[in-house]
Amino acid sequence: MTIATTPRRGASRRALIAAAAGAALARPAFAQEWPTRPLRIIVPYTPGGTTDIATRLVAEPLSRVLGQPVVVENRPGANSIVGAAAAATSAPDGYTLVMVLPAHAANATLQAGKMPFDALTSFAPVSLVVQAPLVLAGSRHVPAEDFRGFVDYIRARPGRVNYGSSGIGATAHLAMEQLALRLNLRMEHVPYRGTQPALQDLMAGNIGLMFDTYSTLKPQFEAGNVRPLGIATVTRPDFAPNLPTIIEAGLPDFAASSWCMLLAPARTPDAINERIAREVRAIVMEPTMKKRLEDLGFVAEGRAPAPTGEFLRAEVARWGEVIRTANIRVE
Template identity: 60%
Template sequence: MTDLPRRALAPLAAGLLAVPALARADTYPGKPIRIVVPYAPGGTTDISARLLGEQLGKRLGQSVVIENKPGANSIIGAGSVASSPADGYALVMVIGAHAANATLFAGRLPFDPVKDFSPISHVVSAPLILAGSGKSPAKSVTELLDAARKNPGGLNYGSSGVGAAAHLTMEDLQARTGARMTHVPYRGTQPALQDLLAGNIAAMFDTYSTLKPQIDAGSIRALGISSASRARFAPEIPTFAEAGIPDFVSSTWCLLLAPAATPAPIVQRLSKESAEIVREPAMAARLEAMGFEVVGSDPEQAASFLNAEVERWGKVIRAANVQVE
């Protein structure tokens, strides 16, 4: 066979190889879909996945099952999806820790947080709130940071764990302001919140939905919100820009991913349905009341966002020399 026939046959061979993928996309979904949440039930990721999954199932005419697989800073759950068939039936809802893991565990992960996934949609974001203990004299961002600068390392702050958005956001804040507090990592948000209530730590970052009951009860203080402008769901909480820290914007977020090489028509359909679900007025209002900002991006925007978050948190991790055991 000469080179010319080989070149002529190449497009035909590529087309034949694409047929199975197209056929799968045309009949998708033909069975229940699984969304893995790499955290325990009840948290921000779990709530958003369940709200999305319920409506996604109705739209697709198939059950959408939420499977909680916590452990190892989301690595266990995300890894189970990375190694699943790329057919659209195994998805994962990740948050900021997924982007941080690319740097925290560089060279030690069983998968690549970017290359081994096909981004579907940046579903929602939740700007983080800096909460101060009700037992602390600091009643504002400025007062807390002034106290930390006067007594470097003397104040403790908590987080849900090393590498969590709450942890890295505080490290970023300290780097920008020259304040220095001592990090106390917990196994989850609730233990940290209990110590905030008890006055054992001075402050912590977390989401509005997590902190709201205690803020409303007056047990803790909402010192500032890390959004570009005051949030509609909590207009009484000042931004960090108002405290003299411009462009300090940080959030946890929920990003829906599929295994790499999932057929593009499947990814596009899941993205379109997800965006329409979260933007539907009743759902958007429900999410906003819980402290979420609706996004609903397309796959290209989701991929760009994930890459930017990996780069952003990588810089913070390296600058603060954050280490995991």
């Protein structure tokens, strides 16, 4: 015969305390063990571009503080889908990250149902690292000198003024479509294979205007080759104090930027993502690094995982609405 026994109250309490202590010790132990080998940050673009530069600026100091190499791996293709897919299918162990641009948010709508991952649920947000505000530049072949003058010129010629971008679905393309929707303008989009050929045609007068980052356009502004029409920020950034905002020119609440954001595979432990985010923030906010980023036209962010996730969801919704309203399609 088996006799059931009731544990003594003191013994039961000691067992519960021991179990809780063991669980508490296990969590920091996991965090302390990581990292034990090199990390990689996938850049879904070719070397030398904005994303690649921002990633490498962060990777070197991150490797020092983590005590492990941080390898930058370029995996271009399909407007960032190839590199993002490689990250999404990697082990969620804290050793793989991907640095994405707004194209990642736009692809959620442009490539809906065609990607091997979901732009939101396949990833864990880590950190919005930097933003690069967009600047509107106009051709000097257009007889207008400022933002309002260009708007009047376009309105007087519906459908006859062309604008360029680095490609369909690029931030510069979507921002211009949003601008056109807000101002009820009719323009023709000319997509290029990258920024430089679009900029060359802007200088030649083959297109009337385009959006791009300040670091790209600044040399041409200084040389007098194109007109600075406005920057798409709420306030003038420190690196361009003399450049009026588009809001100042009369379009309320218009802001748009390119950005660089670190994501990890979904189910990567929160403790690891939060540690990386803390280190990234310390890196980009360090005064010398912050100044270096500003010289490149970046605004340092270093956001934590939760606000980074909120930002990404807002960008997916924002550009999704523009894509649907403007009926933008990828050929």
